[in-house]
Amino acid sequence: MDELLEILEDIKEDVDFEHETALVDDKLIDSLDVLQIIAALNEEFDIQVPASEILPKNFNSAQAIYDMVQRLQDE
Amino acid sequence: MGTAVKDNKQRTGRREPVLFAFPFAGGTSLSYMSWDVPGTRFMPLEYGGHGLRMNEPLPSSIQAAAEDAARQVAKSLSGEKFCLFGHSMGGIVAWHALHYLEKEYGLFPEKMVVSCCDDPVHFPGRCLSLESDADVLSYLKDDMRVSKKEMESALFQKKVLPSILNDFKIIREYRCEEEGVIGTPITAIEAEGDRFVKKGTVSHWQQRTSGKFELQSFPGGHFYFDDKEILGSLLRFLEGQILI
Numbered sequence: 548m549d550e551l552l553e554i555l556e557d558i559k560e561d562v563d564f565e566h567e568t569a570l571v572d573d574k575l576i577d578s579l580d581v582l583q584i585i586a587a588l589n590e591e592f593d594i595q596v597p598a599s600e601i602l603p604k605n606f607n608s609a610q611a612i613y614d615m616v617q618r619l620q621d622e
Numbered sequence: 623m624g625t626a627v628k629d630n631k632q633r634t635g636r637r638e639p640v641l642f643a644f645p646f647a648g649g650t651s652l653s654y655m656s657w658d659v660p661g662t663r664f665m666p667l668e669y670g671g672h673g674l675r676m677n678e679p680l681p682s683s684i685q686a687a688a689e690d691a692a693r694q695v696a697k698s699l700s701g702e703k704f705c706l707f708g709h710s711m712g713g714i715v716a717w718h719a720l721h722y723l724e725k726e727y728g729l730f731p732e733k734m735v736v737s738c739c740d741d742p743v744h745f746p747g748r749c750l751s752l753e754s755d756a757d758v759l760s761y762l763k764d765d766m767r768v769s770k771k772e773m774e775s776a777l778f779q780k781k782v783l784p785s786i787l788n789d790f791k792i793i794r795e796y797r798c799e800e801e802g803v804i805g806t807p808i809t810a811i812e813a814e815g816d817r818f819v820k821k822g823t824v825s826h827w828q829q830r831t832s833g834k835f836e837l838q839s840f841p842g843g844h845f846y847f848d849d850k851e852i853l854g855s856l857l858r859f860l861e862g863q864i865l866i
Contacts (some may be wrong), residue, residue: 580772
């Protein structure tokens with residue numbers, strides 16, 4: 548989780564990724580940020596995020612992103 | 623990779639009408655990730671070299687983007703009714719995709735909804751016809767609110783910026799080759815405060831269909847749906863358009 552938080556903060560430093568739970572819904576991150584997050588997850592965790600996972604609920608919090616990474620790594 | 627599919631087959635059933643969304647210049651399928659039109663299978667498309675297809679070649683023209691999009695649409699359908707929605711540049715790509723769908727695949731949409739987009743004869747008009755790459759960079763900074771840090775990031779420079787610059791290049795190079803009239807009904811949306819598409823000009827689309835034409839206005843600027851409340855109104859409006 549710490550590694551993920553570091554990645555997220557590097558992409559958007561002015562967002563409190565540790566506590567925010569509506570990152571997409573409240574427009575704290577936009578589609579460009581999500582794209583950067585997907586690219587970083589691909590590089591750092593060696594996972595491909597499929598189109599079917601591109602849902603606001605999977606990007607609304609660091610925990611949700613972490614859960615998605617875990618799920619994709621287990622597949 | 624094909625479309626960025628929100629796979630709701632299991633949740634909502636295979637036979638629901640499908641609404642394909644064509645991204646605007648500088649946009650990707652992810653631009654529509656928060657959109658959900660009840661009662662439909664909502665499928666944002668992805669142009670080559672953009673978003674989830676960032677490692678693929680970029681389209682060389684609006685028509686090439688349309689041909690590729692038509693292929694994605696045709697592959698995604700298995701007999702369902704479908705509609706096309708395109709915002710700004712996406713409206714023109716949708717127009718050409720519609721022609722490919724009819725000619726190459728024998729597929730006819732129920733309706734085409736174009737948003738903040740001049741018709742093919744008048745496009746691009748002022749519709750984001752930014753004259754140079756420098757204009758595009760200013761647009762990204764001032765209108766799209768892309769921060770300096772984001773613009774300087776390696777991913778943005780290597781993978782995102784080329785696709786954005788290419789979008790505006792193919793807009794600048796676009797010449798209308800399909801002045802014809804289609805039978806598909808067209809709904810044109812305008813935003814009251816759009817500084818790129820002059821109020822009233824979207825009604826030119828009326829001349830492009832022999833079917834029903836409808837004009838709808840929303841408050842706000844070129845990206846009127848950035849406002850959460852207006853997006854809700856738009857999605858309800860689209861639901862009414864699709865479920866006919």
